[in-house]
């Protein structure tokens with residue numbers, strides 16, 4: 001059943017052609033076979049999944065109404081709270097943390113009759129670009145097991161690429177859905193900030209974090225967004241439908257895109273590998289042949305996106321992660337000599353190196369005397385980046401650029417140089433700073449047969465159009481048909 005997309009599988013389950021139980025068993029036999037090599041999952045829930053599948057099959061035979069993901073095996077990044085299993089954030093500090101509630105996005109999956117099969121690996125607290133910062137395990141890229149899957153949603157994208165689930169939920173603070181999607185040859189959508197509830201998503205950079213789908217196709221991304229999008233009174237930053245309505249993204253997918261205008265920023269793209277640039281060029285040519293007009297824009301402030309992001313994200317992280325004090329959550333040090341040691345030793349023992357680095361960076365940027373020079377300045381740059389996009393979108397429907405400057409790099413290649421690692425987010429970070437939606441779709445391969453992604457960015461709350469634009473390309477190039485040889 002691995003050849004079926006989530007949408008195709010859902011339709012076959014709903015029409016009784018395939019049993020959800022068979023689909024779930026099939027996924028678990030793939031997990032048994034490939035997981036020892038790929039390492040995508042932190043936990044799996046076979047028994048519970050089988051029960052859920054049987055319930056869906058019963059509903060099908062009774063002719064009861066079915067949810068949009070009825071019987072489809074879905075994985076969830078392990079930084080979203082679930083009442084079943086642990087919610088670890090791939091951190092030793094939360095290794096045994098059991099959440100008392102489900103994240104809203106997870107609740108919505110369950111309400112749509114999805115079968116949750118497991119929770120996927122990530123960089124600890126979603127801090128990283130390769131999943132190598134996971135405190136719990138290693139994940140490799142299904143296209144080349146000597147390479148990283150990208151990060152931080154590397155477990156989710158590897159698991160979709162290896163068809164160890166039909167689709168997954170990831171989270172994207174600075175590219176963590178799009179960049180690993182590109183490295184693993186799958187589709188990754190970061191919705192507009194506020195489109196999907198963050199309730200129950202363990203906070204990293206609260207003004208940047210957003211949950212989104214990782215899928216095989218653009219159609220599946222639309223299907224997943226249908227299920228998870230919408231206002232949630234438990235998340236004050238989720239946007240009200242009266243201000244920005246949600247759509248039936250699947251239905252909208254078939255509407256034509258009239259007079260598509262695409263912007264590119266050549267000065268920006270020049271930083272990518274030659275093969276990435278060439279592939280991007282070919283992809284944009286396909287749009288041109290379909291009648292799109294291509295214009296050039298300058299987005300001068302995007303050059304400062306990395307610098308601004310790593311101040312804002314770390315500042316927010318240092319505050320968000322203060323709650324892991326050895327008292328409220330997770331790991332507590334043994335035999336502390338006083339309460340100060342409870343805090344300091346618990347944190348020192350259980351946080352990984354990168355998380356500590358970020359907490360220190362963020363604390364420094366927020367400290368008095370440096371606040372104006374760093375944090376405030378970064379917020380100003382963020383506004384300028386936003387206005388770069390606003391100006392560009394006055395002239396076009398979307399901006400296209402690479403997802404990452406390179407294809408998947410070797411395991412260990414960048415671990416000793418954090419700055420090199422940070423630079424792999426150079427193309428994805430701006431969308432989070434601006435709060436706009438972005439999608440990564442497979443658009444070819446390099447000479448090592450590693451996937452390359454095309455990134456499309458559009459104005460806030462235009463996911464419907466963004467998906468249609470992505471679909472235009474996908475219709476011409478079915479890269480999702482090509483599978484990794486694991």
Ligand code: GLN
Pocket residue numbers: 126127128129151152171172173174175176177204313425
């Ligand atoms: N790689 C970026 C970081 O480490 C983005 C991570 C993310 O999107 N969660 O902050």
